[in-house]
Amino acid sequence: MVRRAEPLTPSYVPRFKSRLHDERVAAWLGIWLGVAFTSAFVTGLISHFMQQPPGWLMWPSRPVNLYRVTQGLHVIGGLATIPLLLAKMWTVYPRLFQWPPVRSVGHAVERALIFVLVGAALFQVVTGLLNISYWYAFPFFFTSAHYWTAYILVGALVIHVVNKWPKVHRTVMKHPEDGLNRRGFLLGVAAASGTVAVTMVGEAFSPLAKVALLAPRRPGVGPQGVPVNRSAYAAGVSLAAANDPAWRLQVTGRVQRELSFSLEELQALPSHSARLPIACVEGWSAGATWQGIRLRDLLHMAGVAEDARVRLISMEVRGIFRTSWVSSRHWHDPLTLLALSVNGETLDLDHGFPCRLIAPNRPGVHQTKWVRQVIVV
Template sequence: MTIPARLPRFRGTLHDPRTATVVGRLLGIAVLLCFLTGLISHYLQEPPALFSGHLPTRPVSGYRVTQGLHIVSGIAAVPLLLVKLWTVYPQLFQWPPVRSVAHALERLSIAVLVAGTLLELFIGLLNTVQWYPWPFGFRQVHWALAWVITGSLLIHLGVKAPTIGRHWRRHARPLPVPGGTDGTDRTAPDGSDADADADADRRALMWGLAAAVGAVTLVTAGQSVTPLKDLALLSPRDPDAGPQGLPVNRTAHAAGISRAAVRNWRLYVGGPRPYELTLRQLRAMPQHSVELPIACVEGWSKSAHWEGVRIRDLLARAGVEDGARLRVVSLETRGGYGVTEMDSAYTRDGLTLLALRLNGQVLSPDHGYPARVIAPDRPGVLQTKWVTRLEVLA
């Protein structure tokens, strides 16, 4: 069928399958890393019953590493995705737009893949700065989109497997130059070898892409990668900025913590022998010190020195067997994590504290005064602040 005159003709040497395959490999690595670390984050926040009692508490910085990689790989995927779309966008103008039912389904899967990936990266970036200008819950949609993208990507890879296979190796012969007439004429209009010109252009593109990915990584990763913190010009968080040398996601005021609630504070611990403690009584119990990171889902993290009472000691005093699951209740009246659950793997770990002090000082109101949870290898949103109740779960 004759191509309508109104459609553009693309003669660039980089709008070809070889370039799309090379960039797609790198994008695939970033997406896979982002997906796997996202799975870890989701299952640590909402562990299936199958994992009960077996959640990892070592290494203590495990979540700090995986969530840092999640954010870094997500940000790195942005320039990779833009370049990938640039290499293939001329296919939007192919004629006829749909050649068969199978071709229509293929194009539909690509549309879902592109739209889903763009939306996933967009809302993920806004989450790092805690800006939610949409009416839906971020975490639920982010999770669902991850599976939509994965499914559409698998379909795309299955359909494009022959093309990807032909152009996977460096020395594979490319398809005709866009605008050419067949696969034998590899001469550019000026008489030069089109293959050599395309290889040179491709190398230049890849060096530029590497520089872009490296730049966005260097200026953002410092919020979780300590050696890069002085270069973190575009990071939404400075890990050194905040009361007591630690950032704060949500202040006491934002959480609705009243002075009266803190003034009359008591800690209730449930169990066969439930009891209550005042802050003075809690401070009189044996205190322990740990060095643990606080690692938030937005990607920032920092290690700090914590002092307080072991959760397992509080439970033992209530007659609770070692390794009980807990419901942790906060004083906060605003926010999505006022009530959380703690797996038995954490409660029996000697590093899990009801912390009273941070970096040698009494907890500030914004860091959870009078008491907060700190546990190894646990998402920051579950390190509950302003704790007032520890309730044993069956």
């Protein structure tokens, strides 16, 4: 005789009779979500501290594609959690209708923590989705809000796992009875998450670019075959300003000798090339071959200390990333260039003409475009 699955609590109203609302389905979805949120949290911390490193932390310049991989995993994996989160919420939503809504002080605290967990998860997913779509419909700074809410989410998740683990372990380990519907439901949710991942991963993995239907940027689509996240127009850099004969690249600060180069003088210096990706916080990335002057060669010409930090100033007239810092590890790397061309062509204005930074294992927001000044500190 096959027994029907027990409901989540005996106090649910009769209309919630589907076995898909039972503890076993909720437990498996919870495990998957726990893995997904942990991955997103770890890769999110990497992204945050690469963009805003504390003074004691210097990220390595190798491997070249580290940020490309971790940020792609963060965004693509985060989007793949949407079907999991929706399925989990649908599975457990009958709990909202249990009566009485609060049975004790401990039960009230538990429900409040679940409210925090669900609210933080929805906030992260929704704001993250809006961010990669470049639709900032909220009045707060996305980066800070996303970062601090991640701690709230993980804290609530840890408490929830500790509280529910005995029940989850017991439920998952027991032999399922009449589990065909459950198995089909879970496979369907997994397929939905997989579909989201496949239709996004092409934004970071070029061989799948043709199926990247949900990606905001695709490799190969953009000026000179490289996508653009922030155009010259958005940055307030005009073609006339970039082509101004009076433009000079200046190297100043704590140097033995200050340097100043016109574009023609830069082009006359020894040129090097590097195959490096542009990897952005929205998860997309694209590789290209860049040509220009090694930053370390320029700094050695100026005479700088080996442990010096370098600040690059852009021609941008607005934007929070019009300056960026380059650590000694990065400027010592021979792949770090002040690029003058990409894929064999002079830089397009949207790619940072007349001069831009390109360095390995570095977020795209710090690959400063339209560079006009290098300050050694």
